Amino acid sequence: MDFLFAQEQEILKESIRNFAEKEIHPFVKESDEKQEWPKGLTKKLGEMGLLGIVIPPEYSGAGYSNVDYVIILEEISKVDPSVGLVVAAHNSLCSNHINLFGNEEQKKKYLTRLASGQTLGAWGLTEPEAGSDAAALKTKAVKDGDFWVLNGSKLFITNASLAEIHVIMAVTAPEKGRKGISAFILEKGMQGFKVGKKEDKMCVRAADTAELIFEDVKVPAENLIGEEEKGYKQAMAILDGGRVSIAGFSLGIAAGALESSLKYAKERIQFDQPIANFQAIQWMLADGFTELEAARLLTYRAAFIEDQGKKIPKESAMAKLFSSELAVKASSMAVQIFGGYGLTKEYPVEKFYRDSKLATIGEGTSEIQRWIIAQKVLSEY
Numbered sequence: 001m002d003f004l005f006a007q008e009q010e011i012l013k014e015s016i017r018n019f020a021e022k023e024i025h026p027f028v029k030e031s032d033e034k035q036e037w038p039k040g041l042t043k044k045l046g047e048m049g050l051l052g053i054v055i056p057p058e059y060s061g062a063g064y065s066n067v068d069y070v071i072i073l074e075e076i077s078k079v080d081p082s083v084g085l086v087v088a089a090h091n092s093l094c095s096n097h098i099n100l101f102g103n104e105e106q107k108k109k110y111l112t113r114l115a116s117g118q119t120l121g122a123w124g125l126t127e128p129e130a131g132s133d134a135a136a137l138k139t140k141a142v143k144d145g146d147f148w149v150l151n152g153s154k155l156f157i158t159n160a161s162l163a164e165i166h167v168i169m170a171v172t173a174p175e176k177g178r179k180g181i182s183a184f185i186l187e188k189g190m191q192g193f194k195v196g197k198k199e200d201k202m203c204v205r206a207a208d209t210a211e212l213i214f215e216d217v218k219v220p221a222e223n224l225i226g227e228e229e230k231g232y233k234q235a236m237a238i239l240d241g242g243r244v245s246i247a248g249f250s251l252g253i254a255a256g257a258l259e260s261s262l263k264y265a266k267e268r269i270q271f272d273q274p275i276a277n278f279q280a281i282q283w284m285l286a287d288g289f290t291e292l293e294a295a296r297l298l299t300y301r302a303a304f305i306e307d308q309g310k311k312i313p314k315e316s317a318m319a320k321l322f323s324s325e326l327a328v329k330a331s332s333m334a335v336q337i338f339g340g341y342g343l344t345k346e347y348p349v350e351k352f353y354r355d356s357k358l359a360t361i362g363e364g365t366s367e368i369q370r371w372i373i374a375q376k377v378l379s380e381y
Helices: 005-036 041-047 066-079 083-102 104-115 174-180 232-269 278-307 314-343 348-358 367-380
Strands: 120-124 140-144 147-158 164-171 182-188 193-198 209-220
Touching: 005 041, 005 066, 005 083, 041 083, 066 083, 066 232, 066 278, 083 104, 083 120, 083 147, 083 164, 083 182, 083 232, 083 348, 104 120, 104 164, 104 278, 120 147, 120 174, 147 164, 147 182, 164 209, 164 232, 174 182, 182 209, 182 232, 193 232, 232 278, 232 348, 278 314
Parallel strands: 120 164
Antiparallel strands: 140 147, 147 209, 164 182, 193 209
């Protein structure tokens, strides 16, 4: 059992940190205020191999491990959680769905474009009436000769208006419930496929989030991913891995907030001394950094087990639950340490505080994570 990063991983960590400081940090405030994805950033992420992180090199991917992936997400999210979320949704959801369940033709046609950074990808499961109840989909796909015709809508889709390639879940056999869902690849520009309302969010504002609308969209039959009616099972497998990425995203928020707090506590003078000298501040920092290490252990363990090719529903749920709730707790504590300054946009903790809440909701709420963990524990012990 080895808890230390390999030398190559330490180098990766440093390179991502430098990239984030140089290419992301200068635009964080402006992107957040304007709710705009930074121009040119997609290309730069692609050049760094960050849009094909776990994708094999034969499809233009970087071929990194899942442990490497968590390292990358933590370092990016320390600087801007919005970018961390976009990278996570692109890699874990859209790209990895095609990587794990697509055929060779689909991988060559779509995965290479996604992994190389030619475009961002989006993944559509959530609907107005299907959030935590992911099986309650209303979007339908009906076979018509060599095509499937899709009708319906998706809600809260990350990268919705930026992506050119979308993986969409739709009902193909309504009488079978969750066993009647299939997955399809859609391309931007297909007739009847359009982006709806863009959400005006309190958090991760530079990450594009919008509605997708399907009105008699004709999707070629060869764009069905895997077998018909296997879409729900595929989606659940994708979410297991996706939760590890959100745990990594959460680590970045917690680490960014805590490191900012530590630096500020050493510099802020009150009662003729740095507030870092006060026990109240020291105990907050002690608890925060201890829980951060615990969250890292859960998250990197889940990623390590995933790298062994094993299923991780319990491990990913535990990592996501603990890390996401720590992100909220740590960023709230950071605002408290900063005091009145923590409520202003002059310092980064205000944004960490807003962004952190997404972590406890996206890719399964904390309540859903607890349900998953409970079911596994009840069956194992």
